[in-house]
Amino acid sequence: MNRYTLLLAVSALSLSGCVAGPPPEVATPAPELPQSFYYSPDTATAGSLEALLPQDDPAFVALSAQALSASPTLAEAAARIEQARAAADRAGAERLPNIGANASVTGQRTNPAQFSSNLPPGISFDTERVSYGANLTARWDPDILGHLRAQERAALARVDAADASARGVRNALLGEIAASVIDWRTLDRRQAAIENDLAAAAELARLAGVRERAGIAPGFDRVRAESSASTSRSRLAALESERVRLVGRLVTLTAQPATEVRTALAQGAPALDQPIAPATLPSALLVNRPDVLAAAATLSAEDAELAAAARRRFPVFDLSAAVGLLAFGIGDLFDSQSVVGTLAASVAAPLLDFGRISAEIDAAAASKKAAFEAYRGAVYSALGDAEAAYGLVASTDAEAAAARNEAANLQRAARLAETRQNAGLADFLTVLEARRAADASGERAAAAEGRARRARVLLWQALGGSGS
Incomplete structure (x- = not known):
């Protein structure tokens, strides 16, 4: 009978091994990317990626250093990496033997009535007994079919995903700080331009007042000149609300008080420059963009999870052993007769689970499909961001150039109108209209320059940002 029982068990395990096939195939074709970016500049005149950030601005240098050392968002991302690494360490440790030790002292008292009172003559037993034991145990899953290895691969891939996500958080933080510093410097240049407009309008109002008092001009000219000056003062006052918003944003980003932020922003501003956009290939996004790298690592993790789920249909082998001491007297504990031990090997496999494992495999396959589509989405989002950023750099550069030309022409027209009035060839109304047009x-030129500089930061982020 034992022989038939053994044969039945082996047949059942063989049957389960035959039923268990490879995991379902989930197609993950590589996304097809274009050969080049549509708005990419000429490679012969391209600049570097890091030059797109305002590295020469002392405010950006100070604030970014503070953010990298104290930002809660970065600290949270670092904690997520540590969490993923701990999970990977646990998955790796599962492949190693589990060794333990224990010791015990057991006291037992027996009621002699349970053995009846009619014992043969000369037969007696102790009603109280104390045993002493110490054991060293070991258990190991040799992972012959790779279930634990697949789980470890999944855990390591999730470490890569957490690391890429943390890099994405870092890039987003630096990009926000760079954009805020550029906006602050743009406000300074806008303020300088408005103050020039205010000075010119105030001078016109003064001249109109002189002409009014001399009786050679109506008071209406003075009123119009003063209204132009009031408009400049209103625009100047509106800048403060934008400064307040920027300071609040930088306090959030850097985790520093407003006084520290204002101190950093008060440092001297460098000369405004517009770095040349770097030329790169769309395929570079696959190795530079943190979100793409995170999505690729997540896809690898889901692939390993699918393999691990499929391997649950195969038999599981287990080896265990124990060696120890067992004695009924403390003095006999280290006697050679007290040494005991066990050695066991087992194999177990699912026979009838009524679709439980198949459902887990289907769920893992669906998760892999979702991860692949998320990866494709990340790739094309990166491609779209880069195309838009390159195009934005080109368009804002054109806008800034046009705004500079407009400002130069209108300022020249205002000066010519003043010259003609002084020569008696133009009236005050002509001068006032020319000045109002120049106001x-x-x-606008300073704001356009700021938008062009800010577009460089967006391009830096779109191309993957910093590599460290």
Whole structure:
């Protein structure tokens, strides 16, 4: 009978091994990317990626250093990496033997009535007994079919995903700080332009007042000149609300008080420059963009999870052993007769689980499909961001150049009108209209320059940002 029982058990395990096939195939074709970016600049005149950030601005240098050392968002991302590494260490440790030790002292008292009172003559037993034991145990799953190895691969891939996500958080943080510093410097240049407009309008109002008092001009000229000056003062006052918003944003990003932020922003501003956009290939996004790298690592993790789920249909082998001491007297504990031990090997496999494992495999396959589509989405989001950023750099550069030309022409027209009035060839109304047309042209040019500089930061982020 034992022989038939053994044969039945082996047949059942063989049957389960035959039923268990490879995991379902989930197609993950590589996304097809274009050969080049549509708005990419000429490679012969391209600049470097890091030059797109305002590295020469002392405010950006100070604030970014503070953020990298104290930002809660970065600290949270670092903790996620540590969490993923701990999970990977646990998955790796599962492949190693589990060794333990224990010791015990057991006291037992027996009621002699349970053995009846009619014992043969000369037969007696102790009703109280104390045993002493110490054991060293070991258990190991040799992972012959790779279930634990697949789980470890999944855990390591999730470490890579957490690391890439942390890099994405770092890039987003630096990009926000760079954009805020550029906006602050743009406000300074807008303020300077408005102050020039205010000075010119105040001078016109003064001249109109002189002409009014001399009786050679109506008071209406003075009123119009003063209204132009009031408009400049209103625009100047509106800048403060934008400064307040920027300081609040930088306090959040850097985890520093407003006084520290204002101190950093008060440092001297460098000369405004517009770095040349670097030329790169769309395929570079696959190795530079943190979100793409994180999505690729997640896809690898889901692939390993699918393999691990499929391997649950195969038999599991287990080896265990124990060696120890067992004695009924403390003095006999280290006697050679007290040495005991066991050695066992087992194999177990699912026979009838009524679709439980198949459902887990289907769920793992669906998760892999979702991870692949998320990866494709990340790739094309990166491609779209880069195309838009390159195009934005080109368009904002054109806008800034046009705004500079507009400001120069309108300022020249205002000066010519003043010259003609002094020569008696133009009236005051012509001068006032020319000045009002020139007003805000310098501010518009400064704002356009700021948008062009800010577009470089967006391009830096779109291309993957910093590699460290």
